Amino acid sequence: MSLAVRRIAIIGMGLIGGSLGLAFKAARGGKIEITGIDTNELSLIRARQRGAADSVTADSKAGAAEADMVILCTPVLQAAALVKEIAPYLKPGTILTDTCSTKSYLIKEIAAVLPAGVSYVPGHPMAGREKSGIEAADSTLFCDKWYILIPPANSDAAAIEAVRRVVGWTGARITEMEAGRHDRCTALISHVPHIGAAALVNLLSYAEDKDSSIKLAGGGFRDTTRIASSNADMWADVCMTNAGPIADSLDKFSQIIGEVASAIRRGDRACVHGFFAAAQERRDELLQLEQAVTEQPLSNGR
C-alpha cells in the first residue's frame, strides 16, 4: 500500500525546514500543501513570502493535527519536547520524521510518547551552510547530498517508503543506517570537526598577539573555521544528545594532538613527518573512496 502524502507540516522554518519547503514546492507545486510552523513570527512571514510554505502558524498542535506528514526541523532537544506536545493531536496514519543530527537519543525519547497509529521514521540530511535561518534557505540545498534514514528495527515499511518518496523530491541521495553507527560516524566526520573549528577560533582570542594574528588570518584559517559560524543552540543540543561518541572521539583527538606536540618538543622530525604524510595520504584516499562510493548505484536508492 502506498501512503498518500499531500499535507506536510514543517516545524522549524530555519535553514533546513525552509530549504525542505522550497524544495518540496519546487518539485510538487500545487500537488502538496505545506504548513510552516515556528515560534518566530518573522521566520513565518518570510517563509510564506519566499514560498517555502502555503500557510503558516505558531501553533504546532493545530498545524500538525491536519498533516499527513510532520517534519521536525528544530534543534534536537526542542524536537523531543515538541513531540510530547503534539503527540496527542496527531491523527492516526500520520508519519513523523525529523532532520536532527543525533539519533539514538531522539529515537528513545519519541518511542516513549508516540501514539498508536503514528509512525516515526528518523532522518538526517547531510547538508548545511555557514548561515542559518530562513533567509539562508535554498531549494537546492539537498541536491546530490546524502539524506540518511535511520528506521528502528520495528518500523513500518509503508512509512519508510513514504518518507523516501518525499525526501526524493529534494534530489538528495537516500541511504539507511543503524542509529548507533550513525551517531558514531557523525561524531567523527561532523561533530568533532565542528568542535575543533570552534576551539581554533577560541584559541585565537586568548592570544597575546591577537591583533596581528587577526590581520594575517587568511584564506586557510577562514576555510578551516568556516563551520564554527553555525548555530550554537543546535550544536549544544548535538553535544548533549550524542555525548558518548563525541566525548570519546574528542579524547582520541586530544591524544593525537598531545602526541604531535610531544614529538615537536623532542625534535622528532621523522614522527612529525609521518603524521603529516599519513594525513595527506589518507585524505587523498578518503576523497577517492568518497567519489567511488558516491558514483556507485545506491542499493537503497530510487
Add this chain to the structure above:
Amino acid sequence: MSLAVRRIAIIGMGLIGGSLGLAFKAARGGKIEITGIDTNELSLIRARQRGAADSVTADSKAGAAEADMVILCTPVLQAAALVKEIAPYLKPGTILTDTCSTKSYLIKEIAAVLPAGVSYVPGHPMAGREKSGIEAADSTLFCDKWYILIPPANSDAAAIEAVRRVVGWTGARITEMEAGRHDRCTALISHVPHIGAAALVNLLSYAEDKDSSIKLAGGGFRDTTRIASSNADMWADVCMTNAGPIADSLDKFSQIIGEVASAIRRGDRACVHGFFAAAQERRDELLQLEQAVTEQPLSNGR
C-alpha cells in the same frame, strides 16, 4: 640609493617559487632575468616551459653566483642548509630573501654564515594552495595577499627597499613584523590549524566505522581538512623550526578540547553553548576586523 635588481635566482621551483617566477615575468617581462634552480629535473623543465624562469640549472652555487637577488623557496631546513652551500659564491651586494613559514630559526642560522656585503631580508608570503609543485604555480597566487617582511634590527634599508619593490611586482600587500611575533602569530593562525586538520583525518582512519564515515564525509569535512593535503616535508620543517610557539599553542588547544569534552560528559549544556556562541561571535568579529584591517591604507606599503 636604489639597488637595481635585474637578475633573480629562485631556488626551489615548486608552488611558491614557480608562482613568484610567473608573477615577476608577468609584471616585468624582459626587464628581468630569472634563473630557476631545483634538484628535480622535471620541475626545471616545466618551470621553463611554463615561463616561470628564463634559464634553469640544478647547480645552486653557479645559479646564485650571478644573481642580484636570491630567493629561497624551499622547506625551511633545506633553506638553512642551502645558504651554507651558496654563501661563499654570492657576489658582494647580493640581496638574499626567502619565503619560509618560520623566521626566528632561519634568521639565526643565516646570520651565522652570511658573507660580508650580502644582505638578508626574510620574507613570508601568506599564500598557498592545497596542491604543491610547479604545476600548481599561478602568477596571481600572491595578489592582494599579505607578504610579510621580517627584517632583523640591523638590516640594510636599501636591501629592504629592493625586496619591497620586487615583492610589489606580485600584487601582494606588504607589511613588516618582528620575528618572534611573526612566529607566534603564524603558529596560531596557520600551523596549529594545519596540525588540527591533519589530526582530524588521522582520527577518522582509526575509526571502527571507517567505511560508513568516509561515505558520509561531505563538504564540511572536506573544507575543514583541506589544508591537511599539503606538503609533509614543508610542514615537518615548520614544526621543527617553530617548536616552542607551536607546542605551546597545541597544549592550549588540547586543553580547550579537554574542557569541552568534560562539559559534554557532565551534561553541562550552558558551558557547551557558551563555547559555541563565543566561537561564532569571535569568528564573525575576526572576519569583520580582518576586512577592516585589509581595507586600511598600509602604513608600510607602496
